[in-house]
Amino acid sequence: MSERDRFESMIRWYPASWRARYAEELTTLLHDAHGTSKVPLGVRLSLARRGSIERARASGLFGNSLEGPNLTRAGSLLVLWGWALFMVAGAIDAKIGEHWESAIPAAHRSLPRVAFGVVQLAGGLGGLIVLIAAAISLPGFLELLRARKWLEIRRPVIRSMVAGVTAIIATVAIVIWSHHLSPHQRNGGFLFHGLVFVLWSLSIVIALVMATSAATAVAHHTSVSRRVLRLLGSMATALTVLMLGVAVGTIIWWAVMADYAPRFLGSGLLATSNVLPPPLIAAVFLMFAGLTFASIGTIRIAQSVALKHPSLD
Amino acid sequence: MARRTASPTHLSARSNDPTVLILTSLVSGSKHGWALTKDIEDFSGIALGPGTLYGAITRLEERGLIEPLPVEDRRRPYRISASGRAALTEAVREMRTLVDTGEQRLGLRTLARSVGCGSRIIGSMP
Numbered sequence: 323m324s325e326r327d328r329f330e331s332m333i334r335w336y337p338a339s340w341r342a343r344y345a346e347e348l349t350t351l352l353h354d355a356h357g358t359s360k361v362p363l364g365v366r367l368s369l370a371r372r373g374s375i376e377r378a379r380a381s382g383l384f385g386n387s388l389e390g391p392n393l394t395r396a397g398s399l400l401v402l403w404g405w406a407l408f409m410v411a412g413a414i415d416a417k418i419g420e421h422w423e424s425a426i427p428a429a430h431r432s433l434p435r436v437a438f439g440v441v442q443l444a445g446g447l448g449g450l451i452v453l454i455a456a457a458i459s460l461p462g463f464l465e466l467l468r469a470r471k472w473l474e475i476r477r478p479v480i481r482s483m484v485a486g487v488t489a490i491i492a493t494v495a496i497v498i499w500s501h502h503l504s505p506h507q508r509n510g511g512f513l514f515h516g517l518v519f520v521l522w523s524l525s526i527v528i529a530l531v532m533a534t535s536a537a538t539a540v541a542h543h544t545s546v547s548r549r550v551l552r553l554l555g556s557m558a559t560a561l562t563v564l565m566l567g568v569a570v571g572t573i574i575w576w577a578v579m580a581d582y583a584p585r586f587l588g589s590g591l592l593a594t595s596n597v598l599p600p601p602l603i604a605a606v607f608l609m610f611a612g613l614t615f616a617s618i619g620t621i622r623i624a625q626s627v628a629l630k631h632p633s634l635d
Numbered sequence: 636m637a638r639r640t641a642s643p644t645h646l647s648a649r650s651n652d653p654t655v656l657i658l659t660s661l662v663s664g665s666k667h668g669w670a671l672t673k674d675i676e677d678f679s680g681i682a683l684g685p686g687t688l689y690g691a692i693t694r695l696e697e698r699g700l701i702e703p704l705p706v707e708d709r710r711r712p713y714r715i716s717a718s719g720r721a722a723l724t725e726a727v728r729e730m731r732t733l734v735d736t737g738e739q740r741l742g743l744r745t746l747a748r749s750v751g752c753g754s755r756i757i758g759s760m761p
Contacts, residue, residue, distance in 0.1 A: 347667070347689075350669075
């Protein structure tokens with residue numbers, strides 16, 4: 323690794339837009355300060371921390387450095403990251419909620435049925451919105467390829483494709499294998515199956531993170547018209563409302579199940595025999611984290627509209 | 636407690652604030668990253684790390700308080716802008732007020748005045 327590469331690897335925490343502007347000066351400063359000697363751990367940690375702060379600012383999480391179309395784009399991407407967290411939470415939720423209706427007395431089914439229905443409907447509509455947004459953004463992506471800018475987005479896209487194919491293969495394999503097991507073995511009675519299930523879940527989470535990361539990289543390199551950007555911003559706002567619906571529906575469902583069918587919540591993988599099962603707590607935590615990202619993103623989109631930046635008019 | 640409204644050009648009136656240190660250094664002439672680090676260390680004793688320095692440079696440039704100059708041998712010098720000078724003046728005045736109040740309340744001002752007066756008397760003696 324050359325001297326220059328060594329210093330460049332230390333500033334990888336900074337966002338690409340920041341590096342395009344300051345990387346040369348900062349690596350030269352690091353060279354002036356440390357030359358061929360070892361860079362102290364404190365300096366490297368400081369660069370990691372500052373780089374992460376710049377990345378958060380560039381994503382619109384805080385600060386006022388973005389405006390106009392960049393603010394709308396950043397806001398929409400924050401909502402997308404929030405949705406990625408919701409997908410993970412939704413998968414946990416779906417696993418826990420399998421066959422829940424048979425566990426609760428018929429007289430008390432109506433409220434959780436409505437709540438669970440809201441979760442499913444909002445989740446389905448949210449997925450549809452993301453697919454439509456991807457389809458709307460596709461021409462911009464193809465334009466990017468035609469303009470020979472593939473090298474700029476190659477890494478995240480290839481990583482996402484590899485993670486996606488791995489997750490699909492893992493899914494097919496675990497489905498085939500699970501069909502040869504008894505319901506008891508599939509639901510926590512066979513430790514090895516439980517471990518494989520956890521690994522499969524991890525592959526899904528990694529694929530999801532990689533896909534969102536690739537979408538973010540592509541969005542930062544794609545030019546879309548003001549009209550399309552406004553449409554994507556509106557869709558992101560609708561997605562945030564749906565996420566709120568999913569979170570509220572989940573909490574209502576959980577509360578009713580805890581009241582009328584507490585044994586149901588305490589069964590299955592990672593059974594705890596109480597009404598606060600760790601997987602469900604994790605799912606709701608992920609939902610609130612996702613909702614926080616999405617809310618900040620929606621505020622950013624609203625700010626970009628309220629600012630009436632000339633390029634958005 | 637009443638807080639002053641933060642404007643984009645308002646600087647924190649703290650003598651160890653990186654933005655104040657950078658602007659103070661640039662008042663004496665344009666400098667690039669390494670020269671800024673050395674100068675700041677010389678006049679304040681504070682060693683700014685590269686991450687902190689460039690975090691502050693980014694904010695100052697965004698707010699129009701400093702201006703980048705053309706790159707010279709991979710090093711980009713910066714100079715203070717007119718609004719940067721005004722912001723630094725405001726920050727220094729705020730610090731002056733704080734120092735004055737502190738000196739007055741600690742009785743340092745009377746002491747300093749007496750010492751100064753005594754020195755002048757001794758100096759004027761034949």
